[in-house]
Amino acid sequence: MSPPVRAVILDLGNVLAFHDNALLFRRLGARAGLDAEEAARRLSGAGWTAANRGLLGPEGIRRDVCEALGVDVPMAEFTALWNCHFTLHDAVLPHVERLEGQVKRLLLSNTNVLHVAWLKPRLPVLERFDHLVLSCETGHVKPEPAIYEEALRHAGCAPDEAAFFDDLPEYVAAANTLGIRGHLFTTADAFDAQLRALGL
CATH class of the missing domain: 1.10.150 (DNA polymerase; domain 1)
Incomplete structure (x- = not known):
């Protein structure tokens, strides 16, 4: 039986904000x-x-x-x-907000400094995340193990106590290889159902 989830780790692109x-x-x-x-x-x-x-x-x-x-x-x-290609994913934000106080929330994103500077003020929920693990700050990119390990270090939990959501199957697979409970993100409603299945 899996332990309770103590941290939810979210991708940025096509999860919190669409990028076309x-x-x-x-x-x-x-x-x-x-x-x-x-x-x-x-x-x-x-x-x-x-x-x-x-x-x-x-x-x-x-x-x-x-x-x-x-x-x-x-x-x-x-x-x-x-930054013209970003649109905030408003439908998912309430599901992310309701996690506050239940689990640690972390961002894990392959991104660059200009995209971060544009998106952070438009996604104020990120200010309340426990940590933002950004490739442009760590020097590592998904699917390299080091960036997932960095997220786990900041989450302060075992891999099987962390749930990771990403829209790219290869990044989910990389998380699963490390023992993280990886989930493919598709829609806000599916995300809500996935969280509830995890007891959140």
Whole structure:
């Protein structure tokens, strides 16, 4: 029999906030005079991973993206473009809120400093999370074991006392390999049912 859940670890993208990468590439491409497919191709290299690992700060991200697209976009305009694809997942937020006082809440996200800076003030619930485990701060990215282990360290619990929710099956599988109780996130209603099945 599994022990009670002491920590819920949540992904950010497509869990707390939707990200429409097709829209991002379309908008960036249009600014550079490229179609979305070409913009996506040019931005699929090492720079994206470097940003997620925290190897690029805001100006480094802007410069890397602009060089890849062959255009120079001022920082204010670039920041707006770089975050244009986010929409808050309002339906899931009440389920996250009701966990307060029941379990520790942690965020575990592959992300970069510009996305974090844009999303944090728009998701005030994150201020009440016990910890935010961000790839751009740890230097590790999912599905690497080290970033899950970092989350467990801050959760202060055994792997089987933590429930992890992510929209990508490979990241859920990586959590399960470490003994964390990984769940595939699909919809707010399904998330609510998964929490209730865990006794939350």
